[in-house]
Amino acid sequence: MNWLTWYRKTAMLMRWLHIYLSMISFAVVFFFAITGLTLNHADKFVNKVRTIEEKGKMNKLWVNNPDTLKIARLEIVEYLRKNNSISAPVSDFRIDETQIGVSFKGPGYAADAFIDRETGNYDLTKTSAGFVGVINDLHKGRDTGAAWSTFIDICAILLTLVSFTGMLLLLFLKKRRASGLMVAVFGLLLGYFVYMIWIK
Numbered sequence: 001m002n003w004l005t006w007y008r009k010t011a012m013l014m015r016w017l018h019i020y021l022s023m024i025s026f027a028v029v030f031f032f033a034i035t036g037l038t039l040n041h042a043d044k045f046v047n048k049v050r051t052i053e054e055k056g057k058m059n060k061l062w063v064n065n066p067d068t069l070k071i072a073r074l075e076i077v078e079y080l081r082k083n084n085s086i087s088a089p090v091s092d093f094r095i096d097e098t099q100i101g102v103s104f105k106g107p108g109y110a111a112d113a114f115i116d117r118e119t120g121n122y123d124l125t126k127t128s129a130g131f132v133g134v135i136n137d138l139h140k141g142r143d144t145g146a147a148w149s150t151f152i153d154i155c156a157i158l159l160t161l162v163s164f165t166g167m168l169l170l171l172f173l174k175k176r177r178a179s180g181l182m183v184a185v186f187g188l189l190l191g192y193f194v195y196m197i198w199i200k
Contacts, residue, residue, distance in 0.1 A: 011172035018165040025162055028155045035139035038132050048130035053123070054084055060120035068095045076115070077102060084124055086111050091143065105143040108133030 038045065058079050062072035077090055080102060088106030095101075098118070104111040108129040115122040129136075137143060141152050170180040 007172075011169070014165050014169040014172060018162065018169050021158060021162045021165060025155070025158045028158065031135075032139060032155075035135050039136050039139055042136065045130070045132045048132060050128045050130070052126045052128075054126070056083060056122050056124065058115070058120045058122065060118070063100055063115055063117045063120055071095060071100065076100070080104075080111075080113055080122075080124070084111070084113075084126070086126070088143075089145065107137035107142070107144055108135075109143075 058076065059072075062075050062079075065071055073093060077093075080086055086104050088104040088109050088111060090102065091105040092101070092103040098116070100115040100117060102113045102115070108131075109127070111124060111126045113122050113124045138148065141149055167184070170184075171177060173180070
C-alpha cells in the first residue's frame, strides 16, 4: 500500500468514524448542553423545590435493642419505604444512643427519617427538586448509582473520540486545515483568558 492510498483510506476512516460517533452521541451532547445551562442558572429553579414532612410510628422492638448490631435495619428501611412511598436507595444509616437516622437519596430527591429509639416514633422530611433537579443531578452523577456513573464514563470516552476524530479529520482537509486549527486555538485561548481575567 503506497502512501497516497494509505492517506485516502485513513481520511475516509476518520470521516466515517466522526460522522457515526457524532450521530450516536448527539443525544448525549444535547442532554449535557441543556443541563449545563440549567446548572449554571440553578438559582432560577430554587422555587421548584418541594418539601413534605411526615410523622409515623414503627415497632419499637426494631429500634430499642441495646445491642446496636441487633437493630432491625432491613425492617426499618422497608417499613419507611412502604409507608412513606420512598423509592430512592439508602445513602446513610446512623445509630446513636437515643435516635436512628436513615437517609435515602436519588437524583433530585432526598428523604431523611429520624426515629426515636425509645418509642419508635419518627419524623420524616422528603425533598423533591422537580424535573430540573433530577436532570441536574444526572449531569453531575450525584446520587445516581453505579450504572449511571458507568454511563457517564462511556459518554466521556465517546465524546473524546468524537473530538479526536474531528481533529484528525481536519488535518486531512488541506483547504480548511489552517483556518480550522486557528479557530481551535482561538477557542482554547478564549477559555483560558476568561478564566484568568474573570474567574481566577
